[in-house]
Amino acid sequence: MPSADRSALWAEISQANRLYRLEVPGASTTNASIDALRVEGWVQREAVSQPFEMRIVCLSLRADLALSSMIDQPLTLITVLANGSTGKRTGLIRAVESLGSDGGLARYRLTLVPWIWLATQQGRSQVFQQRSVADIIERVLAPYADAGSWAFSSEVSGFLADAPIRTYCTQYRESDFDFFSRLLTEEGLAWRIEEDEKAPLGHKLVIFSANDAQPADPGSPIRFHRKSSQERSDAVQALVRRMRQSVAQVHLSAWNVDGKRQLAGSAAARFAVGGKNAPRIEYDDVLGLNDRSRGWDSNRTLERYAGLMMEAAECRADVMLGHSTVRTLRAGTRIEVDDAPALGLQAKPALLLDTVEHVGINNLPKDTAASIAAQLGDLSEHLVFDRPCASVTAEDDVFGLVPTATGSAHDETNDVHPQAQSLAAAKTLGYANSFSAVHLDRPWRPVLAAADGARLHAKPTASGVHSAIVVGPSGETSPNGADELYCNDRGDVRVRFHWQTNDSAGGDAQNTGGGDAKDNRSTRWIRVAQRQAGPGMGWQWLPRIGQEVLVKFVDLDVDQPVIVGALYNGRGDGGIEPTPGGASRNQEGSASQGQQSDVFAQARNGSPSAQANLAAGHAPAWHGSSADDRGHRNAAALSGFKTKEFGGEGFSQLVFDDSNQQLRVQLHASTAHSQLNLGHLIHQADNFRGSFRGQGLELRTDGYAALRGGKGVLLSTYHGAGGKQLEPVGDFAAGMALLKQVQQLGQALSEAAMKHETVQLAGHIGSDKANASQLDKERAPYAAMEHTASGMVAGDALETAYSDASDKSIATGDGKVPHTTDAVVALAARGGLAMVAGQQLQIVAGETATLASGGDINLALADVLRVHSGQAIGLLAGAQKADAESGLSIIAGSDDLDFQAQHDELRVQAKDALKIASTDKTVEFAAKKKIRIATAQGASITLQNGDITFECPGKITYHAVQRKLAGPTSLQHPLPANPDAAPFQRKYVIRRATDNQPIPRQKYRITMDDGRTIEGVSDDKGETEFAKSDGIQNVVIELLYDRA
Incomplete structure (x- = not known):
């Protein structure tokens, strides 16, 4: 194109006296590429709580403009209004397209969006805890403070006063915009865009909750007037009312986990939902069976959210649709329409604009516009939107509340083209729009499209299972000494998910190391699932700080996590390399074909090996990486449960060993090496299976041990026939037989003692009273013990068994089982019972103590035997048959044999001869008063005072070789001094x-x-x-x- 023609064309499309022109915000800001553009036409879609999209088709005399220089630049579209003033629409250039050129004339298209669009480009996963909705909003938008501006409308603070604090709120794989929109939707908040010269990009986002608190359109009230090209003022040219069936009542329910009760709330419609024959439709929903995140703690709270849901339905049940030429219309502003059709309304329509679709075509000279169209094509082909507008007001809504997420195939708002009516009007008038609006007295509430429909509480779904790290009070992943466990009073633990954002730009500060976090609310409390849970019963397992846990989500809701297990994430310092040859890895990490790792071979019976982690994490307590006999001898045969001491190396464990033909169970507490071992007994040092120790049962400890049974204890080496039959637990048949023998033996010996006038056995005749004992008031000790051992109690109910034992029942019958009737310790040894003490052995009884044997009882002492009695001591020998050598033999091998009766008589009697002899010395008789030796026939010798008296009925015979009588003398014989009775x-x-x-x-x-x-x-x-x-x-x- 010749330069003269170019200049003429440029003058014709200059911005002077044009309906639309471009301006870069900021007086000192220039952009050469933008300055070279002139507006040909534009379209825009805007809606409450939706980012607008404005597309401006421009002309330029340059086909080589730098497209990249215009990206991310703010731009203002200035519109000349009907009264001669101007209106502004500001946005951020998201995209620039070159639509072609011809003859030196080029066409471009700019796509403008609000600053909040930036939030659609940033995805995060983060957690907010114990924060208000307003606080969370501020933190979500904070990263965009340099580009965006936002504010809360004045009524919002009062509206949110009843909103509960969010216990926790999760942004999971969502863009900041999606999370922001979801949060506002859950609380019934909306937002709009308004111009603001002080804002970084010339406009700001305003969050609101009430329709009537929003600004009115500058031209309101707007006159209704049919379409006419002669009309000079802007007007509403078409207005229709659309009503549809809606719900009559909303019912919500939720489970309050802390209060363990069902919450319910409902809200009824404030406006009629149909004619007199319209069906009454009610909507019921369950808001999270175990959700604590929203702070639902009362029925009043649920009534609030039910009211929001009802308002969302009602505002969409009665909608005004229209067309106008009012160039100032903005979504989220109020209008009133004068002279409007009645449309069943009692007053002129007072509306809040919901959506507005604008079409503008600049007032270029007709010839110029025709020439441009001939060169570059029809403008209408380029006045299209980049993407369809998602709709939540489609005609196929369910009950007017839950529309489908995909919208309707007949919904024109899902088209990328502007409405044909608006486009045709704009070609004639330069501007036209179509709009939808809600009545001012019906609060506008947002809804979100979800997979199952549009909802007030749509959330991202957390599919499958996730893993997380348990953290401490400040988010640390390493315990501090013995503080390995951090939980609340319900047993919840705090975790940090791997997908959480690791910076503090948006949400709460994160902590990825072991140090202090700026805010521990970046982590969250999570319930821990147990295998069984009941009132004061069930399993109890709490993961510790630093452990990796497995998390699932109730109803796939990202705000309802539950810990369902734990994961090992360590790497041991031995094992099999992942090589085709299966080489082992030694301590230095090098591979050697066919050789067992050195770290495994270092294990011994009392010292483990290969228990460290080469990488930070937690390796399993037992593994099968060393099955060889030269290593741990463990082919992954160990299973069970192992705990660890807080801040130490101690542990407790329950181990099941399934090694072939070596089955074993071990219950082990490292304190004092206390163990219960069952089955194939071996040494075990962590993963190492050591040497063989025996078979059977072992209960051992290096500390103190006690065995207590409140109703009795039975220890027996007797068992069923052949050792294979399982007898009743309390069976004591063999012990009863032995007790019967004791009773019979005691009866025989006690009767013999009575016959021989010595002390009878108290175990047979009774201790305190005849035929009574402390164990049984009606039986002597032997009979009482035998009766106790013969007890039979009911086997179907414990209380009945206690009653039978109290009644000392020994009656047999169906359902009866053997059990002692009193709390006794019964020991029965089939092969023998050995009681050995390295120092002292004490046998103490409060009533009687009996050592009885069907054969002999031997007392063998290396030192002194002392037998002391508070009353009598009875010794009876030969009661049944006399021994061949002696009946009762008391011999002092050395030293004296001393018999004394210190406070009564000492009698020595014999049926046959009584011999008193001294082998080496004398036999002396001494008495303080008198000594008398007599025979049954009457002969006697009496020594009394100083006299000797001989008496006999017959003759006295003296035989002596020599007889000598000396004169009188006085001699004293020493007598023993007897002590007084012990007080x-x-x-x-x-x-x-x-x-x-x-x-x-x-x-x-x-x-x-x-x-x-x-x-x-x-x-x-x-x-x-x-x-x-x-x-x-x-x-x-x-x-x-x-x-x-």
Whole structure:
């Protein structure tokens, strides 16, 4: 094109006196490429809570403009209004297209978006915890502060006053815009774009909740006027009302996890939903069965959200659709229409604009426009949108609330072309629009399209399972000493997902290392699933700080995670290299074909090996990487459960060993090496299976051990026939037979003792009373023990069994099982019972102690035998048959044999001869008063005072070789000095049976064998006063209580 023609064309399309022109915001900002553009036409779609898309088709005399220089630049489209003033529409250039050129004239198309579009390009995964909705919004938008500007409308603070704090809120694989939109939708908030010269890009985002609080269009009220090319003022040219069936009531329910109760809320429609014959449709929804993230804690809260859902339905149930030439219309602003058709309304329409679709064509000279079209093609072909507009107002809505996510095939808003009516009007008038609006008294509430329809609470789904790391109070992944566990009172633990953003630009600060985090709300509490959970019962397992856990999501809801397991993520310092040859890896990490790793061969019975991790993480307690006999001898045969001491190396474990023909179970606590081993007994050092130790059962500890049975204890080496039959647990048949023998033997020997006038056996005749014992008031000790061992109790109910034992039942019958009737310890050894003590062996009984044998009892001592008795000692030998050598033999191999009766008579009697002889020395008889030797026939010798008297009914015969009578003399013979009887003196401490603590100031009565009683009150230490007597006595202590 000649330069003269170019200049003429440029003058004709200059921005002066044109309806539309471009301007770069900022007085000092210039862009050569933008300055070379002139507006030919434009289209724009905008909607409440949706980023607008404006496409401007421009002309230029240059076909070589630098497209990249215009990207991300702010740009303002200035429109001349009907009154001569101007209006502005500002946006960010998202895309620039060169549409072709011819003869020196080029056509370009610019796509403008609001600054919030930037948030659609940034995806994050992050967690917010214990934050308000407004706080979360601020943090989500914070990364865009340099480009964007936003504000809350004045009414929002009051609207959110009843909104609960978000316990936690998750952004998962969502763009910041999607998360921002979801958050606002859940709380019933909307947003719009308005011009703001102070904003970085010339416009700002305003978040609002009330229709009537939004600004009115500058031309409102707007006159309704039919389409006419002669009309000079902007007007609404077409207006229709669309109504549809909607829900009459919304019911919501949710499960409150903390309160363990069902919450419910409902909201009824405020406006009529149809004619008198219209069906009543109610909508029910469940808002997360276990969701704690939204802070639902009361029915009132659910009523609030039910109300929001009802308002979302009602605002879309009655919609105004129209066409106009009003160039100032903006989505989210209010208008009133004068002179509008009645349309069933009682007053002039007062509306909030929901969506607006603009079409503008610049007022170029007709000849110039025709010449351009001839050169570059029809402008209408380029006045199209980049993508369809997602619709949530399609005609196939379900109940007016839950429309399909895909919209309707007949929904024109899903087309990329502007409405034909608007395009035709713009060609004539230069500008036209189409719009939809809601009534001002029906609050506009957003909805989001989801896979199952448009919802107020649409969320991204978290499919499958995820892994996460358990963290501490400040987000640390390594425990601090013994502080390995961090949980709340319900057993929840904090975790950080691997997909969480590791910077603090958007959400809460993250912590990826072991140090302190700026804000621990970047991690979240998660419930831990247990195999069984009930009131004070079930399994209990809590993962510790640094462990990797497996997480699933209830209903695939990203805000309802549950820990379902844990993962090992370490790498041991031995094993099989992933090579075709299967080479082993030694300690230095090099491979050697066919050789066992050195780290495995270092294990011994008492020391493990190869338990470290070459990489940070956690390797399993037992593994099968060393099955060779020269290594750990473990072909992955160990399974079970192992814990670890907080901050230490101690552990407890339950191990099942399934090695072939070497089955074994071990319950092991490392404290004092306390173990219960069953089956094939071996040494075990962590993963190492050591040497053989035996078979059977072993209960061992290096510390203190106790075995207690409140109803009795049975230890027996007797078992069923052939050792294969399982007898009842309490079966004591062999022990009962032995006790029967003891009873019979005791009866025989006790009767013999009575016959021979010696002390009878208290075990047979009774201890305190005849035929009574402390165990049984009606049976002597032997009979009582035999009866106790013969007990039979009910086997179907524990309480019935207790009752049978209390009644001392020995009756057999169906359903009866053997069980001792009293709390006794019964030991029965088939092959023998050995009691060996390296130092002391004490046998103590409160009533009687009996050593009985069908054969002999031997007492062998290397030192002194001491037998002391508080009363009598009876020794009876030969009661059944006499021994061939002696009946009772008491011999002192050396030293003296001393018999004394210190406080009564000493009698030595024999049926046959009584021999007293001294082999080497003398036999002496001495008495303080008298010695008399006599025969049954009457002969006697009496030594009394200083006299010797001989008496006999017959003759006295003297035989002597020599007889000598000396004069009188006085000689004294030393007599033994006998001590007084040992006095009895004892005081007692009264203690509680529950905790063994002394009971001060307790009234008591002490009764002694001789009938004396002592009453008193215990002192501050719980002690009684002394009970005194001349000898040992049994005492009975009674506790006395005041009766009302």
